[in-house]
Amino acid sequence: MIRVTPCGAAGEVTGSGLYVETRSTRLLVDFGIFQGGEQPARRSRELGPVDPATLQTVVLTHAHVDHSGRVPLLYAHGYDGGVVATPATFALTPILLEDVARLDAERSADPIYRPEDVRRMHQSRHLRPLSWRRTLPLPGGVQVTLHDAGHIMGASSAVLDVESDSRVLKMVFSGDLGPPGVPLLRDPDPPRGADVVFLESTYGGRSRAPLRDTVESFKRIVEGAAQAGETVLVPAFAVGRTQQILFYLAEAVREGRLPRDFPIVLDSPMATEATEALLEHPEVLDAEAKRLFGSGQLARDLAGLVITRTAAESKALNDAREPCIILSASGMCEGGRVVHHLRRRLGRGDVHVVIVGYMAEGTLGRKLVEGAGEVEIEGQLIPVRARVHELDGLSAHADHDELLAWLEAVIDPSGNLPSVVLNHGENAAREALAAAIRHRWSIEPLLPMQGESLEF
Ligand SMILES: [Zn+2]
Numbered sequence: 470m471i472r473v474t475p476c477g478a479a480g481e482v483t484g485s486g487l488y489v490e491t492r493s494t495r496l497l498v499d500f501g502i503f504q505g506g507e508q509p510a511r512r513s514r515e516l517g518p519v520d521p522a523t524l525q526t527v528v529l530t531h532a533h534v535d536h537s538g539r540v541p542l543l544y545a546h547g548y549d550g551g552v553v554a555t556p557a558t559f560a561l562t563p564i565l566l567e568d569v570a571r572l573d574a575e576r577s578a579d580p581i582y583r584p585e586d587v588r589r590m591h592q593s594r595h596l597r598p599l600s601w602r603r604t605l606p607l608p609g610g611v612q613v614t615l616h617d618a619g620h621i622m623g624a625s626s627a628v629l630d631v632e633s634d635s636r637v638l639k640m641v642f643s644g645d646l647g648p649p650g651v652p653l654l655r656d657p658d659p660p661r662g663a664d665v666v667f668l669e670s671t672y673g674g675r676s677r678a679p680l681r682d683t684v685e686s687f688k689r690i691v692e693g694a695a696q697a698g699e700t701v702l703v704p705a706f707a708v709g710r711t712q713q714i715l716f717y718l719a720e721a722v723r724e725g726r727l728p729r730d731f732p733i734v735l736d737s738p739m740a741t742e743a744t745e746a747l748l749e750h751p752e753v754l755d756a757e758a759k760r761l762f763g764s765g766q767l768a769r770d771l772a773g774l775v776i777t778r779t780a781a782e783s784k785a786l787n788d789a790r791e792p793c794i795i796l797s798a799s800g801m802c803e804g805g806r807v808v809h810h811l812r813r814r815l816g817r818g819d820v821h822v823v824i825v826g827y828m829a830e831g832t833l834g835r836k837l838v839e840g841a842g843e844v845e846i847e848g849q850l851i852p853v854r855a856r857v858h859e860l861d862g863l864s865a866h867a868d869h870d871e872l873l874a875w876l877e878a879v880i881d882p883s884g885n886l887p888s889v890v891l892n893h894g895e896n897a898a899r900e901a902l903a904a905a906i907r908h909r910w911s912i913e914p915l916l917p918m919q920g921e922s923l924e925f
Contacts, residue, residue, distance in 0.1 A: 471633045471640075473667075474922040476517040476539075478893040481506060482671055482829055483535040484919075485893060487642065488518050491633045494609020495519075496526040498627055498642045498667075502538030502569065502581075505801065505829035510573075513539060514581045517920060521548035525608045526597075529554035530644030531624035532561035532708060538569050541586035544595075552590060553597040553605060553613055557623025557753050560746040561708055563591055568739055572804055600752075601625065601658065619647035619657035620865050621709035622746070622753040628660045638925060640665045645893065646867040646875055650680055652716045653747075653758045657867070662881035665925055668914075670894030671827060672868040674901025675861075683862025684717055690821055690858055691718065691794060692726040698792045699819045702855075704807040704834060706800035707740035709865050710826050712747055714796055716758075719770035729772050732793035734786060736777045736806050740798055783809075792819075800826045802833035812846045820855035825863045830895070873905055880910070889914040890923065 471491050477484020484503040489496050502513035521543045529537055529552055540552060540562075554562070566587040573580040589595070599605050604614045610632030615625035627642045641663040649656040677683070694701045705711045715735070721727040735741055751759060761767045775790070777783045783806050786795070797807035811833070814820045828834035836844050838859050843852045867875060880887060889906055891899040891914050903914040917923055 471631055471638055471925045472922050473925070474518050475892060475917050475919050476500065476519065477503060477512070477919055478535070479917055479919045479921070480896045480899070482827070482893055482895065483509070484512060485536045486517070486539065487667060487892070489629070489631070489640075491609065491631060494525045494607070494611055495523055496528065496607065496611065497524065498528045498629070499530055499536040499644070500527060500539040500543065501533070501535040504535055504803065505831040505835070510577065510581070514542065516542070516546065519543070521546040524548055525550055527552045528613055528627050528629070529558060529562070530618065530627055530642065531621055532558045532565050533621065533645065534565050534569055536645070537562055537566060541566055541570065541582045541590050544589040545582040545586040551595050551597045553599050553607070555600060555615060555623040555625055556598045557746070557750040558625070559591070559596055559598055560750055561623065561743060563587060564739055564742045564746065565708065566590070614660070616660050617655055617658040618644045619649065619651070619654055620645040621647075622654065622750060626657070626660060638664045640667070641879055642667045643669050643875065645669055645671070645865070646872065647865050648677075648680070648867045648871050651713065651865075653712060653754060655753065655755045657875060659875050659878035661879065662884055663879050663887040664885070665888045665890065666876065666879055667890045667892055668872065668876060668902075669866070670872065670891045670899035670902045671866045672864065673872065673891070673894050673898035674869055675898070676870055677864060677868045678862040680862055683860050686858075687717055687823065687860055687863070688721045688724075688726055690823060691721060694792065694821055695727055695731050699821060700792045700814065701794045701821045701823060702807070702810055702814055703794065703796045703823045703825060704800055704802045704811070705740070705796055705798060705825055706865075707737050707798040708743040710800060710863065711735070711737065711740040711796050711798070712744055713863065714825065715744070715771060715774075716767075718794065719767050722770045722773075729770070731773050732775055732790050733771065733773050734775045734777060734790065734793050734795045736783050736786060736795055736810070737798040738778060740796065741776055741778070800834070801828050802837065808846060812849065812851060815844065815851045815853050815855050818854045822855050822857045824857065824859045827864055827866060869902065869905065872902060873909065876906070886910055886912055888912070888925065891916050
């Protein structure tokens with residue numbers, strides 16, 4: 470018997486975590502915090518069914534905090550085992566998780582965990598770096614192999630070969646899947662063959678505009694703004710999206726559509742650190758990115774780049790430098806420096822806000838996308854006069870057809886059809902994806918809720 474229990478991201482997109490139990494071992498695939506929705510802070514301190522004393526291993530698909538954010542909580546509660554992830558993921562997790570600890574300490578007298586817990590997680594005896602397509606034996610008759618998921622640097626799909634009752638079950642966990650063809654990163658590398666597939670469903674039922682069209686729309690916005698002397702504010706995830714946007718801005722400069730000296734302000738310490746981490750892990754880059762970095766071309770195109778490190782530099786931006794392009798986190802506009810940029814600029818008609826990622830229910834970003842006429846920021850009602858553009862074609866997530874194409878590659882045409890479990894998607898999204906899977910393969914996907922155990 471193998472039992473798997475979702476600890477979050479079941480009918481929603483945050484709080485990822487799948488708790489896997491057999492007679493001989495217990496492990497987690499991801500353990501992330503909740504963002505947006507109801508009581509994310511309270512839910513992010515819950516361990517659910519997980520007992521840190523008997524847990525053997527954590528397999529981490531990628532560094533985004535909705536997948537990794539509760540791992541230090543395990544160490545705070547006495548877990549002393551290892552974490553398996555790619556070296557590039559381990560380059561990002563200290564940056565992202567210390568930020569979670571810091572933000573929480575600012576907001577709450579009783580933070581969910583402290584920076585020491587993040588450091589304990591990153592002690593070398595706990596880290597099990599694993600490159601893509603290498604296999605690592607884990608305690609209790611389990612082997613893990615990671616495959617490139619093409620989502621953010623280091624992001625993986627995990628394959629667990631789980632021994633139980635004298636059989637071996639091949640369980641594939643998609644993690645978050647990227648679309649093929651994005652710049653910088655290599656395309657997803659789906660594992661072949663599976664008995665059980667846990668598939669994310671963020672964009673189930675939705676197809677995005679072709680990437681080329683979205684990039685063109687983005688360049689047109691920045692080109693027009695630069696000509697009109699207007700400012701562009703891009704709330705973006707520090708990891709992944711920010712680097713992708715910088716890449717397109719460099720292209721716009723190269724194409725003569727953006728003056729080479731037009732200020733591009735990177736106002737996110739985390740995005741700056743993540744960009745540096747990317748440069749230290751060339752194994753995650755695709756061939757074109759390697760060439761552009763290697764030749765120094767990218768650095769020349771981004772001559773207008775200004776990096777603000779301190780909060781004082783960030784505040785000074787409110788008065789100086791405009792017009793400019795500001796890239797700032799957090800992506801969903803729920804925290805970080807982007808909040809003060811929005812508070813200062815949403816009421817202005819000469820500002821463009823470009824939303825470039827997925828906005829979870831209940832977030833400020835979602836309200837902007839839905840066309841709110843005014844929003845509340847830090848207790849203040851702000852009228853929205855800035856022009857809000859939504860470019861969902863830049864998502865780091867595969868869309869409906871791309872999810873199906875990934876699943877098709879995983880299914881072994883000469884073997885049995887796998888069981889498919891859909892997670893990491895709001896209910897309407899995973900139901901739409903379930904309908905397509907039912908239609909195409911006659912598989913009835915499972916859509917468990919949080920805490921609802923599945924047995925295989
Ligand atoms: Zn992610």
